[in-house]
Structures are given as C-alpha cells and as structure tokens.
Amino acid sequence: MSWATGESAAERVYREVKGQILTNEIPGGELISEGDIATKCDVSRTPVREAFLRLETEGWMRLYPKRGALVVPVSDREARDVVDARTLLEVHAVRVVVDDADSRGDLVARLERNLAAHRATDPADVAEFSRIDAEFHQLIVAAGDNPLLADFFVSLGERHRRMTTTSVRRDDAVPSRILDDHRELLDALARGDADAFADGLAAHLSAVHDLRRTPSS
Known part of the structure; x- marks a missing residue:
C-alpha cells in the first residue's frame, strides 16, 4: 500500500x-x-x-x-433522497442548456468523450467505472451555469459513487445498463428534447439503483 x-x-x-x-x-x-x-x-x-x-x-x-x-449501509431513504436531488438538478440544467445551441453542442461533445472513456473502462475496476459515471452527470449539471447548484451536486458525488458501486457489485448487468442509458440520455440532449431526457433519467436512476419498489409508509 x-x-x-x-x-x-x-x-x-x-x-x-x-x-x-x-x-x-x-x-x-x-x-x-x-x-x-x-x-x-x-x-x-x-x-x-x-x-x-x-x-x-x-x-x-x-x-x-x-x-x-x-x-453504515446506504438506507432506502438515503438512496431515494440522493436520486431525487440529482434528478432535480440534472433536469434543471438540461432545460437551461437545450435553449442554447452552442452550449448544448459543447456539452454533447464532452459527454461523447466521457462515454467513450466509460466504454473503454473495465467494469471490474469498480472505482474507475463509478468515477466516470459520476463525471457524466456532473458535466451535465455544470453546463447549467449555476455554480451554487453545481457545487451542491458535487457534494452528492461520494454518495452517488457509493450507490453506483453497490449496484455494480450487486448485478453484473448494471454496467451495460448504465452505458446504454447514458447513450440514450446523450441522444435526447443532442436532439434538444428535455422531456425525453427527464423521463430517461428517472428510469435510469430507478433501475440502476433498484428503486422501482414503492417505499412502505
């Protein structure tokens, strides 16, 4: 060591x-x-x-x-709270970016590079795979040009990474799901379709982090 x-x-x-x-x-x-x-x-x-x-x-x-x-394990409540916060921040950023063709094009290019690096990463290298996953989402929020929201999103990064590594270790199909979902999110952004991005992000986070079950009251 x-x-x-x-x-x-x-x-x-x-x-x-x-x-x-x-x-x-x-x-x-x-x-x-x-x-x-x-x-x-x-x-x-x-x-x-x-x-x-x-x-x-x-x-x-x-x-x-x-x-x-x-x-301390990640509780169902913590996982849902992190996903809710991430969804609000990412969707807000995308709705800002889609109205500016130059900003959207720049973000799409950055995400394409991220996705290429992600596909080249061995999912067995869980630390690196989860780092690049977190970077994909951080790039989106940073493009929203609101430093306060971007800083808050970064503060969620450690929880995000831990949840991702938990999911990757839980199910061998998760890495492929992440990569495929990121491709769809990127395509929606490139089209300027914020609604499709929002729907895709909700489905992505719910499936990857196994939040499809309705929480008990």
Missing part, C-alpha cells in the same frame, strides 16, 4: 478506508476493528482511531467501544 508524500498517518488511513467504503470493498453493515486496519495500513492504532472518528463525524461509520466500527 503506497502513501502520498506529506500525508499524516491519520489522513492516510482515512483516505484508504473511506475509499474502500465508497467502492464497497468494505460493504455497508460490516464491522471492522482498529487492530485489523492498523495492521493492513502498517500504522499504530492512534491514527486509525483518529480516522475512524472523522469517518463517524461524516456519517460513514458508527463506533462501538471495544467492538469496532460499523460501516
């Missing part, structure tokens, strides 16, 4: 463990111990404890003294 120059031990452990949570190498619901992580990262328990406290503050873990740290 290599560490970036200049990082503290606690920062190194934080980055490594959080990365494994986001890519579901450490799945939600798993209990991990300071000792195991200290051994894997070749550090003492003190920086691990500091990293765990930071991850708990951010909501990724719950700490249980003398037992370990529970990785």
